[in-house]
Amino acid sequence: MKSVAILGGGVAGLTAARMLHQRCAISVFEANDTIGGLCRTRQTPEGFLFDIGGGHIFHSIYPEILNIMLEYAGGADNLLQHKRNTRIFMYDRFIQYPFENGLGDLPPGVRYDCLMGYINAWIEREKNGESDYNSFYDFIMRRFGSGIADHFMLPYNRKIWCTDPRNMSVDWIKNRVPQAPLEDVVKSALGMNTEGYKHQSTFYYPRKGGIQFFINALAEPFKDSIRTSTPVVSIAKDGKSWLINGEKFDRVVSTIPLDVFCTLYEGVPKSVLRCANDLSHISLLTVLVGLKIPETEPYSWLYLPQEEQGEANRLTYFTNYSAQLAPKGFSSVLVEATLSADDANSVTRQRVDTIVSDMIRIGLVKCSDIIMIDWDIVPYAYLVHDHAMTRNRDMIIQSLGDESIDFVGRFGSFRYYNMDQVIKQVRETINTRYI
Numbered sequence: 506m507k508s509v510a511i512l513g514g515g516v517a518g519l520t521a522a523r524m525l526h527q528r529c530a531i532s533v534f535e536a537n538d539t540i541g542g543l544c545r546t547r548q549t550p551e552g553f554l555f556d557i558g559g560g561h562i563f564h565s566i567y568p569e570i571l572n573i574m575l576e577y578a579g580g581a582d583n584l585l586q587h588k589r590n591t592r593i594f595m596y597d598r599f600i601q602y603p604f605e606n607g608l609g610d611l612p613p614g615v616r617y618d619c620l621m622g623y624i625n626a627w628i629e630r631e632k633n634g635e636s637d638y639n640s641f642y643d644f645i646m647r648r649f650g651s652g653i654a655d656h657f658m659l660p661y662n663r664k665i666w667c668t669d670p671r672n673m674s675v676d677w678i679k680n681r682v683p684q685a686p687l688e689d690v691v692k693s694a695l696g697m698n699t700e701g702y703k704h705q706s707t708f709y710y711p712r713k714g715g716i717q718f719f720i721n722a723l724a725e726p727f728k729d730s731i732r733t734s735t736p737v738v739s740i741a742k743d744g745k746s747w748l749i750n751g752e753k754f755d756r757v758v759s760t761i762p763l764d765v766f767c768t769l770y771e772g773v774p775k776s777v778l779r780c781a782n783d784l785s786h787i788s789l790l791t792v793l794v795g796l797k798i799p800e801t802e803p804y805s806w807l808y809l810p811q812e813e814q815g816e817a818n819r820l821t822y823f824t825n826y827s828a829q830l831a832p833k834g835f836s837s838v839l840v841e842a843t844l845s846a847d848d849a850n851s852v853t854r855q856r857v858d859t860i861v862s863d864m865i866r867i868g869l870v871k872c873s874d875i876i877m878i879d880w881d882i883v884p885y886a887y888l889v890h891d892h893a894m895t896r897n898r899d900m901i902i903q904s905l906g907d908e909s910i911d912f913v914g915r916f917g918s919f920r921y922y923n924m925d926q927v928i929k930q931v932r933e934t935i936n937t938r939y940i
C-alpha cells in the first residue's frame with residue numbers, strides 16, 4: 506500500500522483523504538487544532554455558532570458534484586434548502602441582486618447614470634466588437650458602463666480585493682459574471698420585474714452544527730488518520746520519496762498555500778521562490794454579532810459596496826441559514842471585511858467595534874439588540890489575480906510537479922475556487938492520477 510501525505514485539512518485535503526483512505530496509507534497534516542480551513546465553526550461562550558471563514562453555502566452548477574457534497578454531508582436530510590434572497594444595500598435601500606436587475610430600486614439620478622452607461626457600453630461593443638479586456642477595471646467599464654462601475658462595481662471590488670482593479674487580470678471573472686440582456690436592464694430601470702441569472706438561486710446549509718458539520722461528516726471515515734495541530738514545517742525529496750517533517754512518504758497531495766509550500770521545500774530554485782513571493786493573497790476579518798431578537802430581515806445576505814458604509818463588504822443574516830446557529834429566541838448576523846495580508850496580524854478590538862458601529866450607523870443592526878460580539882481572522886481568504894499571478898502559479902507547479910505530487914485546492918493550486926470546484930478538481934485529480 507502506498508503512503509500518501511496530505512498537506513492541509515480543509516475541503517481539498519479532506520476530499521483527497523476521503524477518496525484515498527481505503528487504497529493508501531494516508532496521513533493528513535493540519536496546522537490548526539480543528540480541521541476545515543476556511544470552513545470551520547466554533548461555539549462562542551454565549552452559545553452562538555460562528556463560521557469563522559464567513560458565510561458558506563452549498564451550491565453548484567455541476568449536479569454530480571452537488572450530489573457528492575450531499576453524500577459527504579451524510580444525506581440531504583442533514584441540510585436545509587433555501588431560496589437565495591440577497592440584496593445590495595446602498596443609498597439606504599435594499600437593491601435587488603444582480604445589480605443590473607435591480608436598477609428600479611435605485612434613486613432616479615443613479616438609475617439614469619447606470620442605464621445610460623449600460624446602453625453606451627452596449628453600443629460601443631456592438632460597434633467595435635468585444636475585444637480582449639486588458640484589466641479587471643477595463644472589463645467593468647466596458648461590460649457594465651460607467652454608471653454601474655462608479656456606483657457599484659468599482660467601490661465594491663476595491664473594498665473586497667484591497668487592490669486597484671487596474672492591477673488585476675480578468676481571466677478569472679469574465680466567465681463568472683453573465684451578461685444581462687439590454688432589454689432586461691432597460692425593463693429593470695423602468696421598475697419592471699426581471700429575474701436575472703439563476704446561478705445559486707437555491708442553496709443548502711447544514712441543519713445543525715454550522716459549516717463544520719459538513720467537514721466532520723466528510724472526515725468521519727478516516728478521522729484516525731488526521732493529525733491536527735501538526736503544521737508541515739519541512740518538505741524535502743529523498744530519491745523518489747518525500748520527507749514531510751522528516752517522515753517518509755511515497756506520494757504527496759498538497760493543499761497548503763502554494764507560496765508556503767515553496768518556502769518549506771528544501772532546495773527550491775531561487776527563480777521558483779521569486780514567483781512564490783510574488784503570489785499575493787488577502788485575509789478575512791469576520792465579526793459575529795449576537796442579537797437578542799428572534800428574527801432578522803428575511804434576506805440571506807447583503808453586499809455593502811459603499812465606502813461610506815465602512816470596511817465591511819458583506820453582512821449575512823446568519824440565523825436565516827439555520828435557527829440552530831443561535832440559542833432559542835436569539836439571532837445573529839455575520840459581517841465580513843477583507844484585509845491586506847500585512848494587516849491581518851494587527852487587527853484590534855477597536856477595529857472590530859468600528860465595524861459593528863458602522864452596521865449600527867447605516868441602520869442594519871440596532872445597538873440595543875446586541876448581546877455579544879465575537880471575531881476571528883483567516884489569513885488566507887482570497888487570492889489576488891494580479892497580472893502576473895497565472896504565470897507565477899503555472900511556473901511553480903510546472904517546476905516542482907512530478908508524478909508523485911499533486912497541487913490542489915483554492916490556495917494549494919492558487920485558483921479562485923469555491924468548495925464545489927475544489928471537490929471537482931480533487932476528484933478529477935485523484936481519479937486520473939491514482940489508478
Ligand SMILES: Cc1cc2nc3c(=O)[nH]c(=O)nc-3n(C[C@H](O)[C@H](O)[C@H](O)COP(=O)(O)OP(=O)(O)OC[C@H]3O[C@@H](n4cnc5c(N)ncnc54)[C@H](O)[C@@H]3O)c2cc1C
Binds near residue numbers: 736915
Ligand atoms: C468569505 C468566503 C466565503 C466563501 N463562501 C463560499 C460559499 O458560500 N460556498 C462555497 O462553495 N465556497 C465558498 N468559499 C470558498 C471556500 O471557502 C473554499 O473553496 C474552500 O474552503 C477551500 O478549501 P481548501 O481546502 O482548498 O483551502 P483551505 O480551507 O484554506 O484549507 C487549507 C488548509 O491547509 C492548512 N495549512 C496551511 N498551512 C499549513 C501547514 N504549513 N501545515 C499544515 N496545514 C496547513 C490550513 O490550516 C487549512 O486548514 C468562500 C470563501 C471565502 C473566503
